[in-house]
Amino acid sequence: MNNNNNHITQLIESIATMxxxxxxxxxxxxxASVFKQYPEFLSPKDEEPLTKFRATHIHNAxxxxxxxxxxxxxxxGSTSRIKQAVNMLCGVERKVYQHEAQKPSFLFIPDLPSSPFSETSEVEGLQDLVNKLSTSKEAFLSCIKYANDNYVHEIGEVPKSDDWKKLSENWSSMHLMKGGHVTEHAKRLPHDxxxxxxxxxxxxxxxxxxxxVISVLKPKAYIPPHYGISNIKWTLHIPLVVNDNAYLDVAGEKRTWSAKTEALLFDDSFVHSAENPADAARAVLIIDIWNPHLTEVEKQDIQMLMREYANWSAHFGALAVLDKRFY
Incomplete structure (x- = not known):
C-alpha cells in the first residue's frame, strides 16, 4: 500500500508541475492514467474524508x-441553435427548455420545432417507409420470440425505484440496429x-x-414517466402485437395502439410513459428518425458532434463527473 501511495504522490506531483x-x-x-491505475484516489467513497490537496486534484481532473x-x-455549429446546443452540452451555457414537459437527458437543440405527437404525413417520405415496414410485419413478428434482452438496461440511467425494478423483469427487447450498426439479430430478417x-x-x-428495436411489454407492465436522450430524433412505433388497452402517454396526451394503427410518431424528449394493463403482451417495432426540422447541414454538425463526444467520452468522459460530490 505504501508503494502505491508513493507512486500516486509522484504522479500527482508531476501533474501539478504540468x-x-x-x-x-x-x-x-x-x-486519466492515475484514474485507470488508482481509481479510488480520484473517486473515493462518499463517506471518506478528503484533504484539501486531494479535493483540489479531483476538481482539476x-x-x-x-x-x-x-x-x-x-x-x-453551422447555425446558432447548433452552436447553443454545443455550449449547453459542454456546460458553457445553462440548459433552457422551451417546454416544461420536454427535458432530454443528453443533447438538447433549442428552437427546434416539435410536439409530443406528430403525424407520419408531416415527415416527407415517412409514410412510404411505414408502408414498407408494415408490409414486412411478418418478418418482425417471427423475431419476437428472440426479444429476451432487458430493455431497462438499454435506456440509460433510471431511478432506483420499485416501479423500475419491477419493469426490468417485464420489458424485453431485441435490437436490430444499435448505435447505427446492424446487429447479429437483424440477420434473421430478409435483406430487403x-x-x-x-x-x-x-x-x-x-x-x-x-x-x-423490437420492444415487448409483458401483461400488466408499466413504464414510469421518463425522458429520452435528445430532441434531434423522433420515435416511430410500428405495432406488431397490440391490444386496445395498452397505451402511450406523451406529455399528458394518451394514444393507443390497435390493429388499425399503422404507426405512432412521437418525440421522446418529452416526458412519456406506457402501460399494458391487458392479459397479453404488447410488441412494437421502434425506430429513431430525424426531427424533420433539422437541416441537412445541421444533421452533419450533429454527426460530427457525436463523433467528437464519443472519442472524448472513451478517453476522458469518466473524469468529468468526479467532482459531482461537491455540488
Missing amino acids: VEKAEYDSALSAY ANLSRRALYNACHHI VISLFNSPLLAHCPTHAPEV
Whole structure:
C-alpha cells in the first residue's frame, strides 16, 4: 500500500508541475492514467474524508476533462441553435427548455420545432417507409420470440425505484440496429427488410442513434414517466402485437395502439410513459428518425458532434463527473 501511495504522490506531483506550466492536455492524460491505475484516489467513497490537496486534484481532473470536451466541440455549429446546443452540452451555457414537459437527458437543440405527437404525413417520405415496414410485419413478428434482452438496461440511467425494478423483469427487447450498426439479430430478417434501415429518414448519428428495436411489454407492465436522450430524433412505433388497452402517454396526451394503427410518431424528449394493463403482451417495432426540422447541414454538425463526444467520452468522459460530490 505504501508503494502505491508513493507512486500516486509522484504522479500527482508531476501533474501539478504540468498544470503550473499550463500543459493542460498532458495533465489531463496523466489524470486519466492515475484514474485507470488508482481509481479510488480520484473517486473515493462518499463517506471518506478528503484533504484539501486531494479535493483540489479531483476538481482539476474534472475541469480539465470538461475543457477537453469544449476544445473538441466548440467549433461545431453551422447555425446558432447548433452552436447553443454545443455550449449547453459542454456546460458553457445553462440548459433552457422551451417546454416544461420536454427535458432530454443528453443533447438538447433549442428552437427546434416539435410536439409530443406528430403525424407520419408531416415527415416527407415517412409514410412510404411505414408502408414498407408494415408490409414486412411478418418478418418482425417471427423475431419476437428472440426479444429476451432487458430493455431497462438499454435506456440509460433510471431511478432506483420499485416501479423500475419491477419493469426490468417485464420489458424485453431485441435490437436490430444499435448505435447505427446492424446487429447479429437483424440477420434473421430478409435483406430487403434490412435495407430499409438505410433510409435517410433514420437518425444516423453513431454511437447514439439510430436504434431499431423490437420492444415487448409483458401483461400488466408499466413504464414510469421518463425522458429520452435528445430532441434531434423522433420515435416511430410500428405495432406488431397490440391490444386496445395498452397505451402511450406523451406529455399528458394518451394514444393507443390497435390493429388499425399503422404507426405512432412521437418525440421522446418529452416526458412519456406506457402501460399494458391487458392479459397479453404488447410488441412494437421502434425506430429513431430525424426531427424533420433539422437541416441537412445541421444533421452533419450533429454527426460530427457525436463523433467528437464519443472519442472524448472513451478517453476522458469518466473524469468529468468526479467532482459531482461537491455540488
